[in-house]
Amino acid sequence: MSFASSLLRRVEIFAQRHAQTVGYGVITLLMIYLWVPILTIALMSFTSGSAMSFPPTSLSLKWYEAFLTNPKALTAVWTTLRVGAIVTPLTVVIATMLSWAIDRYAFRGKNVLQLLVTLPLIIPLIVIGIALTMFFGILNVDSGFWTIVAGHTLRALPFATLIILPTLLTFDNRLEEASMDLGANEFETFLQVTLPNIYQGIFAGALMAFTISFNEFVVTYFVKGTLSTTFPTWIWSMIRHRVTPEVNAASVVFLLVATALILLAVSLTHVERITMQE
Amino acid sequence: MMVGLSFLEELPPAPITLDNYAILFTNSVYLDTIWQTVVITLETTAIALVLGYVLAYSIVRFTRRTFALLLLVILPFWTNYIVRMFAWINILQEGGLLDSVLQFLHIVNGSVGLLYSHEAVLVGFVYVYLPLATITFYASLSNLNPHLIEASKDLGAGPIKTFFKITLPMTLNGVTAGIVLVMIPVFGAFVTPTMLGGVNTTMIGMVIETQFTESFNWPFGATLSVVVSAVVVLVLVGSYLGGGNVMGLGGEEE
Numbered sequence: 001m002s003f004a005s006s007l008l009r010r011v012e013i014f015a016q017r018h019a020q021t022v023g024y025g026v027i028t029l030l031m032i033y034l035w036v037p038i039l040t041i042a043l044m045s046f047t048s049g050s051a052m053s054f055p056p057t058s059l060s061l062k063w064y065e066a067f068l069t070n071p072k073a074l075t076a077v078w079t080t081l082r083v084g085a086i087v088t089p090l091t092v093v094i095a096t097m098l099s100w101a102i103d104r105y106a107f108r109g110k111n112v113l114q115l116l117v118t119l120p121l122i123i124p125l126i127v128i129g130i131a132l133t134m135f136f137g138i139l140n141v142d143s144g145f146w147t148i149v150a151g152h153t154l155r156a157l158p159f160a161t162l163i164i165l166p167t168l169l170t171f172d173n174r175l176e177e178a179s180m181d182l183g184a185n186e187f188e189t190f191l192q193v194t195l196p197n198i199y200q201g202i203f204a205g206a207l208m209a210f211t212i213s214f215n216e217f218v219v220t221y222f223v224k225g226t227l228s229t230t231f232p233t234w235i236w237s238m239i240r241h242r243v244t245p246e247v248n249a250a251s252v253v254f255l256l257v258a259t260a261l262i263l264l265a266v267s268l269t270h271v272e273r274i275t276m277q278e
Numbered sequence: 279m280m281v282g283l284s285f286l287e288e289l290p291p292a293p294i295t296l297d298n299y300a301i302l303f304t305n306s307v308y309l310d311t312i313w314q315t316v317v318i319t320l321e322t323t324a325i326a327l328v329l330g331y332v333l334a335y336s337i338v339r340f341t342r343r344t345f346a347l348l349l350l351v352i353l354p355f356w357t358n359y360i361v362r363m364f365a366w367i368n369i370l371q372e373g374g375l376l377d378s379v380l381q382f383l384h385i386v387n388g389s390v391g392l393l394y395s396h397e398a399v400l401v402g403f404v405y406v407y408l409p410l411a412t413i414t415f416y417a418s419l420s421n422l423n424p425h426l427i428e429a430s431k432d433l434g435a436g437p438i439k440t441f442f443k444i445t446l447p448m449t450l451n452g453v454t455a456g457i458v459l460v461m462i463p464v465f466g467a468f469v470t471p472t473m474l475g476g477v478n479t480t481m482i483g484m485v486i487e488t489q490f491t492e493s494f495n496w497p498f499g500a501t502l503s504v505v506v507s508a509v510v511v512l513v514l515v516g517s518y519l520g521g522g523n524v525m526g527l528g529g530e531e532e
Contacts, residue, residue, distance in 0.1 A: 012436030019437055023336035030333050034354045037365035040375050044368060124466025126483050130503045215358045235360050251361040262356045
């Protein structure tokens with residue numbers, strides 16, 4: 001027995017005995033790492049002082065009040081909601097049509113289409129942002145509300161498609177045939193047979209699209225122009241120029257909205273699918 | 279999307295010239311920036327890879343509350359990026375949470391002043407990409423047939439040997455995907471280094487941002503973006519040669 005192999009044997013025995021303990025330790029430590037920042041910001045939002053030091057000396061709701069009465073903040077939130085209200089249905093319609101085409105028809109370039117839909121997921125956001133800025137610049141489109149809508153739709157589309165497509169792929173097409181055999185036309189079949197079956201996937205896709213639009217920063221930052229401000233770009237400029245605990249309060253609002261949306265989406269689809277976003 | 283991107287590659291500075299590339303590759307400031315970006319990207323990827331794999335492995339092998347734990351991993355990930363970075367400013371700044379805790383425990387007096395440093399950027403990046411890596415590894419680890427591990431142990435291999443002979447090779451696809459998914463966005467990032475990094479921690483994304491929002495030197499910004507895109511293509515080709523299937527990631531292969 002060489003020294004190396006006896007050492008290896010000891011390590012093996014140690015692993016055998018303590019793997020579970022080490023595993024629990026890792027889970028605990030990393031959960032702390034993931035959640036301490038979020039809990040910190042939540043706690044700091046209740047400070048009554050104006051300094052950002054930790055821990056807060058006394059608690060109050062005054063920064064929430066400041067946030068909720070700040071017209072600039074409210075305008076930014078309103079803009080974000082309006083963008084989301086357009087991006088969500090737009091994305092869902094395009095994603096459903098794309099998924100439909102990929103699911104139902106064989107055509108040339110189908111693989112390329114699938115590739116093009118997934119590609120934006122792995123291109124750095126800054127490259128997308130700049131490509132769009134140049135694109136709009138050369139087309140002479142003024143930056144503002146509608147360029148933000150276009151950017152967000154582009155960002156949300158791959159995610160929505162990746163959620164809606166599997167729903168269509170697993171849907172049993174024979175149900176449609178049965179419906180048509182029983183005398184329904186194509187439109188009736190779609191409304192009464194197909195839609196009720198793929199509704200959950202579409203709804204999850206819509207939630208995903210809205211969540212992405214709500215949080216989107218990098219692309220927005222490049223295409224927003226000088227006049228429009230969304231909630232994330234407002235927070236960014238606050239942090240860059242004058243930080244007050246108002247930012248913490250706004251962050252908590254963000255946190256709650258995102259959590260609610262994600263919990264809703266998770267309850268409708270598989271956890272593993274909701275993974276990618278910057 | 280690709281319309282926009284192909285555009286970018288074709289868009290030359292009005293009279294076609296390679297001057298921008300010449301500036302980029304001869305000016306030591308930019309070379310330093312690229313080097314720093316590469317270092318930070320590799321460090322982040324390595325740390326997120328190890329931590330994410332161990333976390334995913336522990337979740338799959340040692341617990342039953344898989345769903346709850348995955349949810350706890352995902353929720354921070356879906357919280358606004360800027361908010362998360364801001365939280366780290368609160369923790370790392372002078373007099374922030376970290377200082378308070380360390381002082382309370384009498385480990386240090388005064389401030390460790392971690393904010394605006396290379397380490398702060400790493401902490402922030404790992405924080406952002408750990409969930410992504412974990413979920414990717416989780417997907418491939420949970421697809422691994424547990425009988426294979428039992429068989430290996432029945433045949434006399436210990437847990438470590440089993441891990442390196444069975445588990446790791448069988449999940450290599452997921453590992454490659456995880457590497458790509460962390461490496462590419464980190465390489466192009468500008469928010470994290472801007473918020474957490476100091477004047478000495480410049481990444482290529484920050485330079486691109488400045489070219490577009492302050493210097494209005496679009497062609498040079500585009501040059502840098504082309505460099506970033508080229509790196510992305512390199513990473514993708516590398517992962518393809520390494521046997522990873524990143525394009526199939528989105529759930530089609532499940």
